[in-house]
Amino acid sequence: MAGNQDHFKIDANGKVYEVDFNYVRDNVPLDWFFEHMLDAKAKPAAGAVRYHICPNPECAASSIHSVKVSVKDGGWLCYACGKQGDVIAAAAFYWSKTHREAGLELMRADIDMLKHYIPPKPEDAIQRDDSALALVLQKVAEAVPYPCKDALKYFAGRGISEAVAREASERGILITIPNDPFRAKSFLTEVVGQELMVKAGLWKPDKKAPACAFRPLWFRSQSHCAAEFRLMRDVKEGEKKAMRYGGKSPWIWEGTTDEFMIVEGPIDMLSAVEMGSKRTIFTLPGCENWEPEWFTMMAEKNVLMALDPDKPGFAAVQNLMPVLQALDTKLGNYNPPNRVGDLNEQLKHMRGLLR
Template identity: 45%
Template sequence: MTTNRGRGARSVDFSEVRERVPLEWFFEAVLGATPKAMSGTIRFPVCPQCGPSSKHSVKVSCKDGKWKCHACPGKGDVVEAAAKHWGLSLKDAALRLVNADQEVMQSYEPPKARPALERDDSALHEVIAKLLAVSQPPTNAALAYFKGRGIGEAIVKEAVKRGLLVVLPHDPELCKKYLVDVAGRDALIASTLWREDAKAPAAAFRPLMFVSKEGKAAEFRIMRLTEPGEHKSLRYGGIHPWAWVNESQDRIMLTEGCLDLLASLAMGTKRSIIGLPGCENWRDDWFAKLKGRDVLTAFDADEAGLAATQKITPVLQKAGASKVDAYELPKDAKDINEQLILQGPHCKLDFFETQESTEPYRDATLSLPGCDQWISLQFGTLKGRHVKLTLGGPKTRNDAALERLVSTLKSGKATVSVANPR
């Protein structure tokens, strides 16, 4: 595989490395990624270039010895994957690969892809349009599910009215019959919603259908707690965002997924919202109309979300956004919806965005669920104002948290007074 030349330099036969080291082995053994067999390809949740996916995403496809990430420009063969992951030159990465345990690699059996399915996008669009046309009011089961997520009935009904949400029958057999009656089995197969060798479409077990802008894609979500290894949602169609036009169209919010979009509304934001189908799944042209607008990103507090925030910020700035901020989740919440569940109905994204009037306040009384339940972004509009804090009784007071709160307000150029209850 390698030979000595000249002054001890080692040459590398890259084609032999590719033959001896299976690409899928590298993803499983080195990156620690679990493979997922898809139609015509094997998918993995980790990219050698941009790292792990957001939750439940398998962004890297592997086929015929080549890999491609659908969230970044990363692509190549096993040598290029190793070079990206280890930060080495192609030659050094190849040399490191051939030092791997050959017996292990010889006994390795790569996962097999499912037979390739050719998706008919026109059939998918037709199925989505038919389901939207007969969309029914949300069921009591759906309302109960959303209530458990902190999202109220009014928001759910408005999402259905806007065509963002379609609620299917929650019983799988009834849902299967409904899908066949509305769209037809042939159309469901052509759209890849139903595998021809399956007893039922996977969507029959995921009765919450979130429809992307312009109805070009849909995500079907389970309406219960998921079992270990079970995917709570499945997306069909290309990469397309969800959108919610709100009271303010000059202030925009980007969320990771449609559930966080609805949770943000429940938390009182007046911003218009773009829901991304995963924090890494977006295109620059989606943000072409954000020139002069105030943009707030609100991705999950995981490695992928933090990386995506850093990646998307300069893109938004280049698009001409007048301001780009990143929402800071409380330390005990992994995403917007979890914050809403943990903190309850008093949880607010931005105190001043929840006010009916957008006129500046010279004096403001700020009532929080607790003096330790806030984020600094809530106070971005308080410069030059006097803030009066009303606290709970002595038994519930946290003096250290209060001190941090007052310090944060003052650092934002606000004056502060504290009203103590008798």
């Protein structure tokens, strides 16, 4: 495009010596770069759009089902490698070029095509109040002190016994609500009230029912100000198995030894307990979702990492290793022969529940 010539300066030898970075930022949408250059699929989230591919080639793609890069107001941030920046920084990382070279390359993008590009829209940011969320969780936990029948049936199908499920409730980790969205909604309205649900960010005021009414398995985090809400059945195509609300916080199942085990997600936590581990099961809300400070309690202790034997799991082990080594832990990686999958898969296998 002829118009582009005004936005960079060329010296007598035809070499570009200055790029108008603001012009690039204003004309090349960051989401366009993710969608068209990285071939990433936009996942609108509250207040931001998420992607599973990082522009940093050393970080690259996570599982298509997870997301690690957040794009907001023309800036991106990767939760896995910590890199961030604008569209020029993204291009510079991706093409392994200087910012100037990357800026220049971006200016060659077809302006007409960019004009017709419709960027994905973030969902409305929910103003949530963590103390309200904590109160909701507390009220529901008090109203249902034991797991409901449907939950026990679901757990049984995954090899998790009633004793372990009950203990999870007693420990304040597991909370269950009716497995029927209509009953769940009226239960929540009665026990908690719509106003507090809205304040907690669990109920969008324009929605007929809160999303968590459709996910009856609740796992309250260690902070009590966060929880994961899960379906009590197999996931259908395009459906989200679990939703998390509240700040980043692990689940910790205190054991009877001073040894630790690191797992991902509450089902694997319960599976580890069910399989008889006496360790403290330290459960990450996602294998890329943790803070280094969490692990200081493991200093000089025996720590077994039991994350999923898949690409994100292996990557998480690589990322956790230096943090745990710096704490002088005695580190092991759980890798039994013929490992079939995550801990729950292994449990189901042991119980003969796999077809």
